Amino acid sequence: MAVIHLQKGPINCELLILFFIDFFVNLQPIEKQExxxxxxxxxxxxxxxxxxxxxxxxxxxTALRLVLHLLKQSEQEVEIFGNAFIQLRKEIQYCQxxxxxxxxxxxxxxxxxARDHQTVCVVENIKDVMSIENTQQFRGLYHVLGGIISxxxxxxxxxxxxxxxxxxxxxxxIKEIILALSTTMEGDTTNFYIFRKLAPLNIKITTxxxxxxxxxxxxxxxxxxxxxxxxxRVEFTNSFK
Numbered sequence: 529m530a531v532i533h534l535q536k537g538p539i540n541c542e543l544l545i546l547f548f549i550d551f552f553v554n555l556q557p558i559e560k561q562e563x564x565x566x567x568x569x570x571x572x573x574x575x576x577x578x579x580x581x582x583x584x585x586x587x588x589x590t591a592l593r594l595v596l597h598l599l600k601q602s603e604q605e606v607e608i609f610g611n612a613f614i615q616l617r618k619e620i621q622y623c624q625x626x627x628x629x630x631x632x633x634x635x636x637x638x639x640x641x642a643r644d645h646q647t648v649c650v651v652e653n654i655k656d657v658m659s660i661e662n663t664q665q666f667r668g669l670y671h672v673l674g675g676i677i678s679x680x681x682x683x684x685x686x687x688x689x690x691x692x693x694x695x696x697x698x699x700x701x702i703k704e705i706i707l708a709l710s711t712t713m714e715g716d717t718t719n720f721y722i723f724r725k726l727a728p729l730n731i732k733i734t735t736x737x738x739x740x741x742x743x744x745x746x747x748x749x750x751x752x753x754x755x756x757x758x759x760x761r762v763e764f765t766n767s768f769k
Contacts, residue, residue: 625696627672627689629654637669644668646703650693650722652676652710660708668706671696676709676718685721693722697729704732711738711753 568574573595580591598606622628623635626648630636637643637657647668651657657670673688696702705726709715723733739757740749749757 626670627674627692628657628670642667646701647706648693648696648702648704649706649708651708652715656708668704673709673718676712676714677721678714688718690722690725694725694729697726697731702731704734707733707735 568577576595576598577588577591580586580594581588583591586594598609601609619631621630621633623630623638624633625638626635628635628637632639644667648671649660649666649668650671650673651660652673652675654672657672660666660670671689671693673690673693675683675688677683677685677688693705697705705722707719707722709718719735726733737760738753739760740753
């Protein structure tokens with residue numbers, strides 16, 4: 529264990545920073561070594577833990593706990609668990625219209641005659657569709673881009689479902705496009721790019737309102753969010769409808 533010997537007099541901040549950098553850099557190989565030196569009683573167990581730990585947010589300790597839990601289940605229950613993912617990977621489809629995950633060529637949202645087929649909400653991914661659907665406030669259709677423009681990640685407009693959106697607008701008589709992308713630089717860039725592409729088509733293009741979330745205090749809101757909340761203010765009578 530490293531020990532800091534403090535002496536009387538002013539502390540050299542530069543040396544202190546260098547010490548902590550050196551300490552944490554040298555600590556990482558030790559942690560990795562301890563992790564790799566952990567011995568499993570079974571290679572099958574180790575392989576299962578390794579595969580679970582590949583999942584996002586799952587460390588080796590959590591992976592081990594999950595695997596041990598599965599070992600306590602019956603063989604039939606584990607087979608059902610495993611087959612669910614195998615079937616998902618083999619049989620899942622993407623809607624040919626909105627690119628949402630589906631069991632059929634056209635998802636149940638696009639094929640639902642009760643939905644507003646002239647209003648399309650553009651979202652980044654499938655999770656956003658689920659989030660908006662959970663609000664039960666939107667009755668139109670969706671268009672999943674599959675990401676947002678991000679030059680740093682090598683993602684350009686051609687990597688997204690933007691051209692299919694333009695084709696959809698021209699062929700399906702869409703009246704309104706709602707841009708519901710992340711409120712980030714990449715999200716705003718994608719919004720602007722889509723706006724420029726759709727502008728010549730003379731359709732209504734809107735974006736979701738941005739403001740202070742319910743339960744938030746003004747002192748913790750950033751200036752951009754607070755400013756947009758002021759600009760996008762509504763009649764008080766409409767605030768509780």
